[in-house]
Amino acid sequence: GQQVMQIPQYQHVQEGEDFTTYCNSSTTLSNIQWYKQRPGGHPVFLIQLVKSGEVKKQKRLTFQFGEAKKNSSLHITATQTTDVGTYFCAGPEGAQKLVFGQGTRLTINP
Amino acid sequence: SQTIHQWPATLVQPVGSPLSLECTVEGTSNPNLYWYRQAAGRGLQLLFYSVGIGQISSEVPQNLSASRPQDRQFILSSKKLLLSDSGFYLCAWSFFPWNTEAFFGQGTRLTVV
Numbered sequence: 001g002q003q004v005m006q007i008p009q010y011q012h013v014q015e016g017e018d019f020t021t022y023c024n025s026s027t028t029l030s031n032i033q034w035y036k037q038r039p040g041g042h043p044v045f046l047i048q049l050v051k052s053g054e055v056k057k058q059k060r061l062t063f064q065f066g067e068a069k070k071n072s073s074l075h076i077t078a079t080q081t082t083d084v085g086t087y088f089c090a091g092p093e094g095a096q097k098l099v100f101g102q103g104t105r106l107t108i109n110p
Numbered sequence: 111s112q113t114i115h116q117w118p119a120t121l122v123q124p125v126g127s128p129l130s131l132e133c134t135v136e137g138t139s140n141p142n143l144y145w146y147r148q149a150a151g152r153g154l155q156l157l158f159y160s161v162g163i164g165q166i167s168s169e170v171p172q173n174l175s176a177s178r179p180q181d182r183q184f185i186l187s188s189k190k191l192l193l194s195d196s197g198f199y200l201c202a203w204s205f206f207p208w209n210t211e212a213f214f215g216q217g218t219r220l221t222v223v
Contacts, residue, residue, distance in 0.1 A: 006153075033211060042200055043154070045211035088154065090212070096142060096161055098204070098212055102153035 002027045002093040006101030014109050019076040021104035023089035032065055032072045033098070035088045043088060076106075084108050112137035116201045116215030123222055129174075129188040131218050133201030136182065141203040143184040144212070145176055148198040160184060161206065196222045 003026040013019055023032065031050045035043040047056055049065035049072060056063045060083075062075045076083055086103040093099050116133045123129060135141050145157040156169045158176035166176050173192050177185045184201060201215040 035212075042214040042217045043212075044214070048211065095206065096167070097156065097159055098144070099156070100146075100154040105151065 002091065002099050004089060004091050004099050004101040006089055006104055008104055009102060010105050010107075012107045012109065013079055015081060016078050019079050019083070019106055021074050021087050021089075021106075023072045023074075023101050025070045025091050027093075028069050029091040030069075031092065032069075033090045034063060034072075034074055035090060035100075036085050037088065037103070038085045041085075079106070079108050081108050081110055112203075112213065114201065114203055114213055114215045116218060118218060119216060120219045121221070123191050123220065125193055125222055126190045129186070129191050129195070129220070131186040131199055131201075131220075133184045133186075133215055134182055135184075135203045138203070138205070139181060140206070141182065142206050143178060144202040144204075145184065145186050146200045146202060148200060148217075150197070154200070158186070191222045193222050196220055 005024045007022050011019055031048050033048045034046040036046055037043045047063050049063055052069050053067045054065040060077045064073045072089055074087055086105045088100050088103045090098050090100045113136045143160045146154045147157050148154050158166055158168055160166050160178045163178055163181055173195060174188050199218045199220055202212045204212045
């Protein structure tokens with residue numbers, strides 16, 4: 001089946017530093033989704049990318065979808081303590097399943 | 111608007127005891143329904159998904175089962191819990207097909223002792 005790999009598994013930064021997490025799929029994706037899970041909480045949808053090479057921004061967050069639609073990245077500029085959590089990418093497998101990456105856990109030193 | 115309810119929020123159960131976790135969705139019809147499990151500090155493992163009443167697909171062989179007795183109700187069960195069943199269980203729903211976001215319940219933190 002489809003595999004979605006995400007790196008790094010953990011990232012610790014100083015507040016104000018940038019952060020990037022990368023997502024790679026074993027197959028071409030129709031779209032890729034990003035979720036954030038705060039400590040003790042449940043995953044919450046952030047964004048969906050559909051087009052090859054697409055770039056979307058949400059304030060300090062920049063999301064990219066690769067040209068081959070097999071990889072994606074999330075970049076946070078100037079991290080804040082509110083950015084703490086685990087970031088997941090997810091890609092559809094067929095029309096019925098959503099396969100998640102293992103997530104990148106971001107911790108921040110204030 | 112749509113809402114998803116999952117309960118209980120936390121559960122401590124002895125080894126060998128049965129389990130029943132319930133999830134209901136309101137405000138939509140014929141949703142795709144999903145059960146995920148998350149071990150501490152780990153990713154989301156898809157356990158079961160359902161595209162309709164009585165239609166259950168299992169992703170991994172395990173000690174758990176799922177049922178969908180009504181369109182917007184999804185139940186996760188076990189006859190005898192194992193220590194390895196401990197984890198954070200998340201119910202989710204989406205519109206068919208997976209071209210829009212998934213909505214997660216608050217989760218159930220299960221500890222088997």
